[in-house]
Amino acid sequence: MVSKLDLYKVFCTVGKSESFSKAAKDLYMTQSAVSQSIMQLEKELDIRLFNRTSRGVSLTQEGVLLFEYANSAINLLHVGEEKILEFKNLTAGELKIGVGDTISRYFLLPYLEYFHNNYPNIKFKIVNGTTLELCSILKSGAVDIVVCNFPLVDPALEMRPCIDIQDIFVCGEKYKSILSKPLHLDELVKLPLIFLERKSNSRRYVEDYMISKGVKISPEFELGSHDLLLEFAKINLGIACVTEDFSREYLDKGLVAKVPLVEEVPKRNIGVCFLKSVPLSRAATKFVEIVENRKF
Template identity: 65%
Template sequence: MVVKLELYRVFCEVAKQKSLSKAASSLYMTQPAVSQSIAQLERELGLRLFTRTSKGVILTNEGKLLFEYANSAINLINKGEEKLEEWKNLTAGELKIGVGDTISRYFLLPYLEKFHKLYSNIKLKIMNKTTLELCALVKSGEIDIAICNLPIEEPALEIIKIMDIHDIFVCGNVYKEKLSAALSLKELSNLPLILLEPKSNSRRYVEKFFLSKGISIKPEIELGSHDLLLEFARINLGVSCVIREFSQEYLKKKELFEIKLNENIPERSIGICFLKSVSLSPTSERFVQILGKS
């Protein structure tokens, strides 16, 4: 098929130029080579495609019919190659990113802004889901990369750590006055806790840590977003488990206060996830490079 495709390229050029010599010049071929290509295609099709004239060559009726289809096909192939070149040079294309709401707001936005300024012709498609949902979307090929809360145990995924984060418990003014001394994990577990929903990777990480110490935590309130955790703690509905790095605005303004613990929750990370079995596109690779400089 590759050989025949080249024959069709020669055929279309001869048809447009109406001259073997002009086609040869355009294709950077010798005229005998062009003549041989046309003769070979005519033999394979069992039809005459050109009639020679004193001024050059003209298509036969059969040649005109073939040219209508072959020229369209060649043009589409050329257009496809142009699009691939644009894609390779990051002048066109689409980048599908999966990310959680919290990471999107408190971490990802400046990197999206930077990437868009550099490559404004690349369309960005952002999907907000939980870590478990994002992993499934990466594996199904519905998104190119995901930025997730770690740890993740997925053998099919390549994972690159990009930022360390710390889970802490915070409270408002009312609880601050009651909690002047450092608490044990057991004492903390007896407070009215406000946690993310059970399907959250962050919630599961914190629960797993407490269970490793023989402590089961049962929240009084479960919420779907980090922002709500901050707000509920601020109005003294309980103590919330939040990410320190994403709570700085509240902590600096002293709207919330970090509860001191005798034993801190081990730090974890957020990271980029993508399929091991599939090479990253140039667009995805460039975005990963930008994130890696964080």
């Protein structure tokens, strides 16, 4: 007798491949058995899950909804199986980390190097995205941990702050005349501003702080990377909001200058987060310990 879990595995495989025949090959089943499994699931749920055409199959609207949940559940089961199979001494296994490009480059690399040198048989899988995108990926089971910008509010996640970082504003040569005295926020927003795009967690943090002070921003430029913020500021396109810790090279070389403020943006954190409901693998536990203790 085919279990309900087996039916969902078949359903997800067909949903990914959009083909009964390809799914049959992937599952080492006959095409007829795959078709029968889908028909049985549709009968039990009393809903049509696939549109069937001569060119293959595609998920119905109801099928898309079910696929999102079923695929996440199966991914989490796979994660559980992988954790059981890992060796206690970390001689095998995989560590899947979600992290943004900027944090990866300016913060995470030394920890990756240290971990790899000490546990060379653990494979890395790195997934990039914004903080919110990565948290969604974490909940699907596709990564073990996420290294991202805090603050973050999500009761499903365990959060471990690791380092404090400072948001600042920088400018190029053209605007250095404004550096003679610290600026109030309402003076700052009269200048052309350069910010990260709205979906960025660090952008939202600074914007929320400014709004709390009664100041609303309307950036001239909204960019997708921290390095572009610095480059735009360097060529005098405006005043860029950047992370001071990640801008040290530009500041030290005088490519950009820090804009003094009467009241600085409060510091925030970069940290590690993971699902409260899912135990970490031994590899992920060790990596979190290394990052938390800044041990490399």
